[in-house]
Amino acid sequence: xxxxxxxxxxxxxxxxxxxxxxxxxxxxxxxxxxxxxxxxxxxxxxxxxxxxxxxxxxxxxxxxxxxxxxxxxxxxxxxxxxxxxxxxxxxxxxxxxxxxxxxxxxxxxxxxxxxxxxxxxxxxxxxxxxxxxxxxxxxxxxxxxxxxxxxxxxxxxxxxxxxxxxxxxxxxxxxxxxxxxxxxxxxxxxxxxxxxxxxxxxxxxxxxxxxxxxxxxxxxxxxxxxxxxxxxxxxxxxxxxxxxxxxxxxxxxxxxxxxxxxxxxxxxxxxxxxxxxxxxxxxxxxxxxxxxxxxxxxxxxxxxx
Amino acid sequence: xxxxxxxxxxxxxxxxxxxxxxxxxxxxxxxxxxxxxxxxxxxxxxxxxxxxxxxxxxxxxxxxxxxxxxxxxxxxxxxxxxxxxxxxxxxxxxxxxxxxxxxxxxxxxxxxxxxxxxxxxxxxxxxxxxxxxxxxxxxxxxxxxxxxxxxxxxxxxxxxxxxxxxxxxxxxxxxxxxxxxxxxxxxxxxxxxxxxxxxxxxxxxxxxxxxxxxxxxxxxxxxxxxxxxxxxxxxxxxxxxxxxxxxxxxxxxxxxxxxxxxxxxxxxxxxxxxxxxxxxxxxxxxxxxxxxxxxxxxxxxxxxxxxxxxxxxxxxxxxxxxxxxxxxxxxxxxxxxxxxxxxxxxxxxxxxxxxxxxxxxxxxxxxx
Numbered sequence: 001x002x003x004x005x006x007x008x009x010x011x012x013x014x015x016x017x018x019x020x021x022x023x024x025x026x027x028x029x030x031x032x033x034x035x036x037x038x039x040x041x042x043x044x045x046x047x048x049x050x051x052x053x054x055x056x057x058x059x060x061x062x063x064x065x066x067x068x069x070x071x072x073x074x075x076x077x078x079x080x081x082x083x084x085x086x087x088x089x090x091x092x093x094x095x096x097x098x099x100x101x102x103x104x105x106x107x108x109x110x111x112x113x114x115x116x117x118x119x120x121x122x123x124x125x126x127x128x129x130x131x132x133x134x135x136x137x138x139x140x141x142x143x144x145x146x147x148x149x150x151x152x153x154x155x156x157x158x159x160x161x162x163x164x165x166x167x168x169x170x171x172x173x174x175x176x177x178x179x180x181x182x183x184x185x186x187x188x189x190x191x192x193x194x195x196x197x198x199x200x201x202x203x204x205x206x207x208x209x210x211x212x213x214x215x216x217x218x219x220x221x222x223x224x225x226x227x228x229x230x231x232x233x234x235x236x237x238x239x240x241x242x243x244x245x246x247x248x249x250x251x252x253x254x255x256x257x258x259x260x261x262x263x264x265x266x267x268x269x270x271x272x273x274x275x276x277x278x279x280x281x282x283x284x285x286x287x288x289x290x291x292x293x294x295x296x297x298x299x300x301x302x303x304x305x
Numbered sequence: 306x307x308x309x310x311x312x313x314x315x316x317x318x319x320x321x322x323x324x325x326x327x328x329x330x331x332x333x334x335x336x337x338x339x340x341x342x343x344x345x346x347x348x349x350x351x352x353x354x355x356x357x358x359x360x361x362x363x364x365x366x367x368x369x370x371x372x373x374x375x376x377x378x379x380x381x382x383x384x385x386x387x388x389x390x391x392x393x394x395x396x397x398x399x400x401x402x403x404x405x406x407x408x409x410x411x412x413x414x415x416x417x418x419x420x421x422x423x424x425x426x427x428x429x430x431x432x433x434x435x436x437x438x439x440x441x442x443x444x445x446x447x448x449x450x451x452x453x454x455x456x457x458x459x460x461x462x463x464x465x466x467x468x469x470x471x472x473x474x475x476x477x478x479x480x481x482x483x484x485x486x487x488x489x490x491x492x493x494x495x496x497x498x499x500x501x502x503x504x505x506x507x508x509x510x511x512x513x514x515x516x517x518x519x520x521x522x523x524x525x526x527x528x529x530x531x532x533x534x535x536x537x538x539x540x541x542x543x544x545x546x547x548x549x550x551x552x553x554x555x556x557x558x559x560x561x562x563x564x565x566x567x568x569x570x571x572x573x574x575x576x577x578x579x580x581x582x583x584x585x586x587x588x589x590x591x592x593x594x595x596x597x598x599x600x601x602x603x604x605x606x607x608x609x610x611x612x613x614x615x616x617x618x619x620x621x622x623x624x625x626x627x628x629x630x631x632x633x634x635x636x637x638x639x640x641x642x643x644x645x646x647x648x649x650x651x652x653x654x655x656x657x658x659x660x661x662x663x664x665x666x667x668x669x670x671x672x673x
Contacts, residue, residue: 199393201391202396204380204389207360207381208385208386209381209407209455210407210411212379212381224396224397301397304397305409
């Protein structure tokens, strides 16, 4: 009984010490857990990026690299009409792919989220194209769209056309078509999630307040899925601008994109500094367009009342 | 005064596959009344409300609003508006645009929309909050926005689906009075669905009690409490002690009965009860019982027992008294007049009741 007053400060100290130890180990645990990712990102993303920036400020002199810092590459890239042309084309193709994919994905996501009974099965079916490699899928499109391909043979066989169609392959159209197919699941999923999150009573409330089906969609469903649409657009747009495989396989000369030019700089042209500059410029353009898009899309969404 | 029926439900039934959610529901609602559908969860009351709103079509029967058959009429064309249980406030719109939502569907001029939104928000005491975001509202404010958004449409009938269940007790009680006042000043028919008997009783002109998809009794709150039509209604609304009783003589509207414990009494027949046999069930509300240490004078029935449990509620004290010959203790509730708890478990006490407080509940299914 009489040792009780004594035990209070002791207990207090112990508790304090314990909480401090707990904090220290919390921090240590946090560091330990994030270390692998930090090291990974540091070595494989940050470091290469620094090297890329460094290269872009150097110049190629035939066989060796001149390491004096200069903006000459940027000057050259920005004044070269070919670069500008390819950059604009890349952005336009990516925009077309994004638009086509999201427009096609939205009804599918809508169906799965709001109408389908077996959602998991449908989501599984959507991922089926991923069971084969990206390269194989691009080749498959080549077979379908080619001069003697599936599409032309079928149309010839049915007698709808007398000569094979040549506009199917090796142009912007085939690039857009192939990419839109490849990216479809990436558009469906974020839109599906945003549709899934909508409280059904919101749609009933809109209906109750006099909105028909179309108004309900335009005034409630659409504005509430804008975050999903933005996510889908960015997921597709950003990697598509820099896509290299599809334009080189099905793009022909009309369908070439900026990534093909960058590849040439690192390969045949052997001008790494210019390649690095073009990569960074592509990154910046994509970032700029993406930010512009996010701002205008959210702005537009806010105006729907 | 002639009363018109704003809503007529004519034998409506709703089946989901084999499950019958609402069966043979017929009900007339008067213009300007506050009507509540009361029942435990899953009794079909919300389904009934949704059939009036137009979110569900009855499998059988007809819904008439203002004399017009609503068959095939979608919710957006009906003269009803609803306050949802979750309030369904549009998260992407601010308060003003939430309230204006329905008006914009009607092609009303912008200036009139602004005036009506302002009026509606002032009516629910949210004046000046037009620009407030939907996510910056408290529970009570969300409820008021939902109310304003529906009332701004000037519906013939306002439908309320458990409108207060998401609020805390204090706010709920305050809103009960406010909504009642609002309804009376607007003169619009309110139809509310609730599982809370107190909510239904404090707000409604009439209450319809539903069990298992059936409407079992429609009456004023006072009548429901004093003359419940069955044992299940009696036990759902308020607390009730049930006692078996034997009818010894029947003269017109009064019975002579004998109950275990309280003995012989003359009680009034309950017009809401359909069948009477020799063995009936009677009910006594806990607050109608007198509890005393000595045998109380002037009561029609008295019985002695032993206190088993005491529950102190603050405003009143509940005693559970075991009486010989009854398997369940009798609950007696006494107002806390003098801040004293007079009896303790184990005490011998007397219970007294007036014959007028003994409610005839018809045939006792458990003994017959």
